Amino acid sequence: MAERKLFKGNEAVAEAAVRAGCRYFFGYPITPQNEIPEYMARRLPEVGGLFLQAESEVAAINMVYGAAGTGARVMTSSSSPGISLKQEGISYIAGAELPCLIVNMVRGGPGLGGIQPAQSDYFQAVKGGGHGDYYTIVYAPASIQEMVDLTMQAFDVAETYRMPVMILGDGVLGQMMEPVEFREPAPREVPAKDWATTGAKDGRAPRLINSIYLQPEALFKHNLKIAERFEQAKKNEVMCEKAKTDDADIVLVAYGTTARICRSVMDRARAAGLKVGLIRPITVSPFPYDEIGEVARTAKAFLTVEMSLGQMVEDVKVAVSGAAPVHFYGTTGGVIPTAAEILERVEEIARAEVRK
Amino acid sequence: MLEELIISGFGGQGVMVMGQLLSYAGLFEGKNVSWIPSYGPEMRGGTANCSVVISTDPIGSPIVSEPLSVIVMNRPSLDRFEPALRPGGVLVYNSSLIDRMPTRSDVRVIAVPANDMAAELGSGRVANMCALGAYLAATRVVSMDSIAESLKEVLPARRHNLIPLNVKALEAGAELAK
Amino acid sequence: MKQVYSVPKSLQPRSTHYCPGCTHGIAHKLVAEAIDDLGIRDRAIGVAPVGCAVFAYDYFDCDFQQAAHGRAPAVATGIKRSVPDSVVFSYQGDGDLASIGAAEIVHAAMRGERITVIFVNNAIYGMTGGQMAPTTLVGQKATTAPFGRQKEHCGSPLRVSEMLATIPGAAYVARVALSSPGNVAKAKTAIRKAFETQLAGEGFSLVECLSTCPTNWGMGPYEAMSWLEENMIPYYPLGEFRTPEGGPNNA
Numbered sequence: 147m148a149e150r151k152l153f154k155g156n157e158a159v160a161e162a163a164v165r166a167g168c169r170y171f172f173g174y175p176i177t178p179q180n181e182i183p184e185y186m187a188r189r190l191p192e193v194g195g196l197f198l199q200a201e202s203e204v205a206a207i208n209m210v211y212g213a214a215g216t217g218a219r220v221m222t223s224s225s226s227p228g229i230s231l232k233q234e235g236i237s238y239i240a241g242a243e244l245p246c247l248i249v250n251m252v253r254g255g256p257g258l259g260g261i262q263p264a265q266s267d268y269f270q271a272v273k274g275g276g277h278g279d280y281y282t283i284v285y286a287p288a289s290i291q292e293m294v295d296l297t298m299q300a301f302d303v304a305e306t307y308r309m310p311v312m313i314l315g316d317g318v319l320g321q322m323m324e325p326v327e328f329r330e331p332a333p334r335e336v337p338a339k340d341w342a343t344t345g346a347k348d349g350r351a352p353r354l355i356n357s358i359y360l361q362p363e364a365l366f367k368h369n370l371k372i373a374e375r376f377e378q379a380k381k382n383e384v385m386c387e388k389a390k391t392d393d394a395d396i397v398l399v400a401y402g403t404t405a406r407i408c409r410s411v412m413d414r415a416r417a418a419g420l421k422v423g424l425i426r427p428i429t430v431s432p433f434p435y436d437e438i439g440e441v442a443r444t445a446k447a448f449l450t451v452e453m454s455l456g457q458m459v460e461d462v463k464v465a466v467s468g469a470a471p472v473h474f475y476g477t478t479g480g481v482i483p484t485a486a487e488i489l490e491r492v493e494e495i496a497r498a499e500v501r502k
Numbered sequence: 503m504l505e506e507l508i509i510s511g512f513g514g515q516g517v518m519v520m521g522q523l524l525s526y527a528g529l530f531e532g533k534n535v536s537w538i539p540s541y542g543p544e545m546r547g548g549t550a551n552c553s554v555v556i557s558t559d560p561i562g563s564p565i566v567s568e569p570l571s572v573i574v575m576n577r578p579s580l581d582r583f584e585p586a587l588r589p590g591g592v593l594v595y596n597s598s599l600i601d602r603m604p605t606r607s608d609v610r611v612i613a614v615p616a617n618d619m620a621a622e623l624g625s626g627r628v629a630n631m632c633a634l635g636a637y638l639a640a641t642r643v644v645s646m647d648s649i650a651e652s653l654k655e656v657l658p659a660r661r662h663n664l665i666p667l668n669v670k671a672l673e674a675g676a677e678l679a680k
Numbered sequence: 681m682k683q684v685y686s687v688p689k690s691l692q693p694r695s696t697h698y699c700p701g702c703t704h705g706i707a708h709k710l711v712a713e714a715i716d717d718l719g720i721r722d723r724a725i726g727v728a729p730v731g732c733a734v735f736a737y738d739y740f741d742c743d744f745q746q747a748a749h750g751r752a753p754a755v756a757t758g759i760k761r762s763v764p765d766s767v768v769f770s771y772q773g774d775g776d777l778a779s780i781g782a783a784e785i786v787h788a789a790m791r792g793e794r795i796t797v798i799f800v801n802n803a804i805y806g807m808t809g810g811q812m813a814p815t816t817l818v819g820q821k822a823t824t825a826p827f828g829r830q831k832e833h834c835g836s837p838l839r840v841s842e843m844l845a846t847i848p849g850a851a852y853v854a855r856v857a858l859s860s861p862g863n864v865a866k867a868k869t870a871i872r873k874a875f876e877t878q879l880a881g882e883g884f885s886l887v888e889c890l891s892t893c894p895t896n897w898g899m900g901p902y903e904a905m906s907w908l909e910e911n912m913i914p915y916y917p918l919g920e921f922r923t924p925e926g927g928p929n930n931a
Contacts, residue, residue: 201787208751212758215745322538325529343743347722355745410562484567
């Protein structure tokens with residue numbers, strides 16, 4: 147077994163990216179993710195890579211675009227307000243079919259909001275984010291180890307589907323320390339980058355990185371091609387964890403930090419004799435609709451828990467498709483829900499839905 | 503076993519380091535650990551705290567809202583976290599700087615004159631180790647040896663000459679809780 | 681028969697979509713000639729802007745990336761930093777570079793980014809149909825300045841070359857005009873120097889090309905050339921503002 151070391155989430159995701167071959171990082175400071183650019187500024191020169199602090203998030207994501215267009219493994223990171231600024235570039239990167247990694251350590255919004263952890267960028271993250279018809283692949287790790295594991299495969303995935311991959315964390319995951327080991331992911335066959343602009347050498351035809359298609363039919367076709375890749379990702383990349391759902395009356399649905407709290411809630415509820423299970427989406431895009439729908443055949447009620455006023459709950463409702471009531475409990479603005487509060491809600495639901 | 507601890511004090515009192523030492527010690531002993539600091543403007547001069555969870559089972563929430571133990575290094579921290587402590591828990595407080603007695607009677611209270619003890623040992627900077635030593639003796643969450651080992655991880659190499667002093671402070675604190 | 685002229689090899693053999701009398705064609709040709717002369721076509725990676733030159737990649741025979749509005753210097757930075765051996769140039773208009781991309785161009789210059797910027801200043805937004813640019817002259821009419829640009833309302837036009845020349849990372853900054861054979865010849869020299877500056881690793885280089893937009897100016901091509909010389913050059917003086925050897929503004 148590889149050595150387990152304590153890592154802060156932000157530094158772990160950075161180290162994992164380096165180990166996955168990321169050699170270029172363009173970013174701009176914002177709390178609570180500053181340890182990522184700071185780590186990269188020290189670490190990338192050691193491996194012959196390059197860190198550059200851009201003049202803005204807008205510039206940073208466009209530097210990512212340029213480097214990704216040359217076929218480089220490149221990433222950026224930010225937190226909510228900064229990710230909003232990056233959406234222009236993310237849309238262009240998606241339109242130009244470029245792979246890259248974007249990390250969002252979410253904080254409370256809207257506006258300048260606060261700096262404490264939140265999950266209120268869910269809509270933005272899983273519904274494309276920028277303008278136009280596209281999706282990105284979004285991972286929602288719940289531990290530092292998982293953040294490392296997902297980051298280690300993120301570049302392969304991005305290159306396979308030629309689209310941006312996002313790690314959707316939050317202030318807790320960025321700031322907390324847990325033991326991690328850096329494990330090689332299962333090898334994937336990644337397609338050759340026969341599109342990279344590195345100079346038209348040896349008589350090859352010039353290449354173009356582009357997202358403009360003025361003819362509607364051409365853009366239609368282009369968007370279908372991007373959509374088809376995402377359909378493939380839906381088939382192959384959906385990840386979710388189910389815990390004690392087989393006999394569960396009430397199923398908690400939560401991702402990231404909130405899922406950890408819900409695990410404690412589940413254990414406490416089980417100890418109190420309530421049959422509670424947990425579904426934890428690991429990819430929130432593509433979303434595990436089928437996996438949740440499957441559980442909806444036996445569960446009596448769902449409780450979606452988020453650090454937002456209810457965003458993922460919409461996808462859970464689609465997944466459950468009316469087979470059972472879908473309740474919601476959420477906190478916002480940087481307030482972290484406590485296990486006791488959630489448990490109280492579970493007990494309420496148990497009284498209303500299970501024992502009726 | 504499960505320990506859910508909050509350590510709190512002024513920025514500069516070394517509360518983050520205390521949490522990291524416990525986390526490494528837990529890791530060395532094969533336990534699951536998590537450490538998370540409060541972050542934000544209060545990290546500069548105000549009160550800072552960290553949550554530490556050490557468990558033989560996988561850790562659910564890394565954020566501790568109802569701690570089993572609390573170590574408080576200043577008065578605002580006592581005021582804030584004393585009420586949150588679960589009955590039967592352990593409260594270690596720095597009696598050098600805190601000018602009131604804890605009021606809880608359903609927890610074990612350990613007064614550690616941490617700054618005075620540290621001054622006697624020759625360095626005010628090991629006050630945190632005095633408090634940590636008392637906490638370890640009271641809870642036995644991890645062994646003193648593991649903490650000593652963790653010092654090598656947490657202290658930068660140029661400060662490793664201070665490890666014996668830190669261990670002395672840990673032991674002095676432990677005496678108080680025996 | 682002795683061949684005295686041919687189309688640059690770095691241009692694709694096709695006609696452009698630019699309006700009659702537009703000087704983008706001249707600027708394209710000069711860039712392509714510089715690439716040919718320096719033998720760097722297989723290392724060249726262009727960055728196209730948003731604006732009339734959005735399709736520049738259709739005309740150049742080298743790798744290209746199309747950038748978001750104003751972001752070409754950032755995209756060029758990403759390319760140059762990940763392929764240091766490449767020769768990277770962005771081709772940007774006045775709205776793209778001096779308005780929405782003002783931050784990107786200033787900071788690319790500040791970093792001494794080893795890229796070459798071809799800045800086409802025709803004092804108006806072309807592609808969107810004649811709106812006011814940051815370089816529109818006081819009194820000059822635009823669709824969003826129907827009574828002419830008023831200084832009291834929106835300030836005086838930005839002199840980009842002079843501004844960038846104050847930045848230590850800018851190694852070569854020059855302003856040329858594409859208005860007469862003599863000026864075009866000087867422009868050719870400046871563009872070549874800008875690429876040479878990049879090749880020598882000296883730092884950031886930019887050539888501001890005063891250009892015409894007969895369509896949106898509402899003039900014929902010849903009249904437009906005269907208008908450029910009579911109105912633009914007095915406000916936007918020609919010359920080198922900074923050179924690697926030390927220009928007038930070198931500290």
